[in-house]
């Protein structure tokens with residue numbers, strides 16, 4: 001488990017330094033770092049058409065504070081779509097937000113007081129760690145294995161907390177589908193058990209499903225929400241399927257939580273114009289075909305990446321083969337200095353993210369996160385080769 005005393009500024013500077021180096025120092029760098037969708041798969045033409053159609057349809061209403069028909073249409077579409085993940089929610093359990101990130105932030109603001117505890121997966125999405133820290137939370141990490149969050153460990157920690165009079169977490173933040181950064185997914189039984197624990201111990205689960213639609217193989221599994229709607233705050237987003245610049249996502253949660261979130265946003269919804277455009281697009285565009293296009297392209301890129309990793313690293317790097325999402329998480333031998341490896345890789349022209357920002361406790365974590373969504377297969381191959389060279393250079397420096 002990780003404690004909370006992390007060197008936060010170190011994590012932050014690694015991320016900023018990384019972005020700066022990638023963008024400015026080496027424009028030819030192969031970008032296997034941040035989780036961007038494939039640029040040529042973003043539906044620019046359809047959005048362009050939807051924008052003019054929606055603005056004509058709703059005329060000046062679209063430019064008012066609350067917009068025209070768009071927000072209502074997006075809400076209806078979303079509530080229908082989420083049935084695919086076992087989510088049957090009423091309208092008053094829905095809130096449109098500026099992406100899943102705003103959902104995380106609102107959950108932290110609504111549920112947490114400074115000094116209260118949040119449990120997370122170790123490793124986890126670094127922006128969520130940032131927001132929990134900002135809310136003054138104590139953060140504890142629990143291991144992730146090939147099947148996602150280790151729910152046995154969570155269960156025994158809950159039991160122990162009750163027996164010893166220790167603090168129960170206010171909520172557990174979890175990504176059951178294609179976790180960022182490990183790519184692991186929770187099987188059905190773990191989801192069900194986590195939901196049962198939330199009910200039994202009266203705690204919330206913050207279920208971040210940013211990548212849920214991006215499943216390349218196997219059947220979609222029910223969300224944790226579907227087993228305990230009264231105890232789960234579920235987050236969805238259009239960032240990974242239509243484009244992160246839309247800044248549109250959704251929260252599904254018990255009405256009391258939604259009401260408090262709405263108060264905090266002062267009834268200032270995400271851009272009505274964006275919702276106007278999506279309200280048109282979602283009913284006039286084949287969203288399922290878009291998901292199929294993404295999944296078939298990303299499947300090929302995932303395979304190119306795992307093949308390249310096998311041939312460059314052999315047994316030196318272990319990973320869980322993700323069934324979807326954007327990421328491959330490489331685990332190196334314990335003595336690997338991922339910070340140094342990341343710098344050597346950047347010098348050779350491939351950008352990757354080292355493991356430590358994904359842990360509440362920071363420190364050296366011998367992991368590298370690679371993103372396979374953004375670059376084409378040949379770039380992926382070239383990038384992994386450069387990373388392999390950097391790794392063997394790093395070994396020589398040990």
Ligand SMILES: Cc1ncc(COP(=O)(O)O)c(C=O)c1O
Nearest residue numbers: 099100101125180210237239249
């Ligand atoms: C797990 C996870 N949650 C949330 C987000 C952010 O989503 P949004 O763009 O909808 O704010 C990301 C983006 O990288 C993510 O990986």
